[in-house]
Amino acid sequence: MQFKLPKTPAVSVKGKDFKLADVDPNDITPFKHKPDDKDEAGPRLLELRKRLNDLQELLYAEHKRSLLIVLQAMDTGGKDGAIENLLTGVNPAGVQVSSFKAPTSEELKHDFLWRIHAQTPKQGHIGVFNRSHYEDVLITRVHGLIDEKTCKQHYHDINNFEQLLLNNGTRILKFFLHISKKEQAERLQARLDDPAKNWKFDPNDLKERAYWDDYQAAYEAAMTHCSSGDAPWFVVPANNKWARDLAITEIVVAALEDMDPQPPKPDFDVKAQVIE
Incomplete structure (x- = not known):
């Protein structure tokens, strides 16, 4: 069930020939705003937020389907x-945000999708994954915690899992926030330079940064193996935060408009009701 994509810098991953290196993290085409003037994007974002709020209310009222938004990125990629930005102005009663860090000892006793399935959105809700089931074909692959055979089996399991969600009325959108290695260095340094942001800095991020090329290859493989018309991957150029936010919101709104949620019809005679 494909939908008409709005014009954004985001690239839809299609086919095995996709190369992450071909996507420019600085791209803002077709947006006309200047990279250093994010306020120019303000009016369009306000318009989109109003539309998103209306659509989310209809989805909640309909209470038959849901939307799952997956966000992945390198460290400092801008997921938070x-x-x-995306959820600004949206009724929190109809939204669930889930973050997936290193699995607990209890979670490790189950299959890798066990903890994920429990956090998928209920009917009428928008679910947002900050990291996701894809961690099990990313960090595990980069650090050699799984072999190629297991990795390929995980791709197969992920595709089946997402198809199960689709079969039960959950639309899926997956975004990789694409930043450059230079941009990551600047963002890490900014966290060190600003005492108010020191808490965001994790020395382990420097260790993972050494595996930059390996992570790029792992992301590319995961996206090419697990992107479909029903559960697409989008690579969002994310060096410019305003362009990142605008692109994601445009796509989410377009997907919800394609879903076209409808409120239920009342089971009573509206005209017969009299309020005295």
């Missing part, structure tokens, strides 16, 4: 900021 993207979520904050």
Whole structure:
């Protein structure tokens, strides 16, 4: 069930020939705003937020389907900021945000999708994954915790899992926030330079940064193996935060408009009701 995509810098991953290196993290085409003037994007974002709020209310009222939004990125890629922007003005009663860090000892006793399935959105809700089931074909692959055979089996399991969600009325959108290695260095340094942001800095991020090329290859493989018309991957150029936010919101709104949620019809005679 494909929908008409709005014009954004985001690239839809299609086919095995996709190369992450071909996507420019600085791209803002076709947006006309200047990279250093994010306020120019304000009016369009306000318009989109109003539309998103209306659509989310209809989805909640309909209470038959749901939307799952998956966000993945390298460290400092901007997942938290993207979520904050996307959900600005949306009724929190109809939204669930789930973050997936290293699995607990209890979670490790189950299959890798066990903890994920429990956090998928209920009917009428928008669910947002900050990291996701894809961690099990990313960090595990980069650090050699799984072999190629297991990795390929995980791709197969993920595709089946997402198809199960689709079969039960959950639309899926997956976004990779694409930043450059230079941009990551600047964002890490900014966290060190600003005492108010020191808490965001994790020395382990420097260790993972050493595996940059390996992570790029792992992301590329995961996206090419697990992107479909019903559960697409979008690579969002994310060096410019305003363009990142605008692109994601445009796509989410377009997907919800394609879903066209409808409120239920009342089971009573509206005209016969008299309020005295």
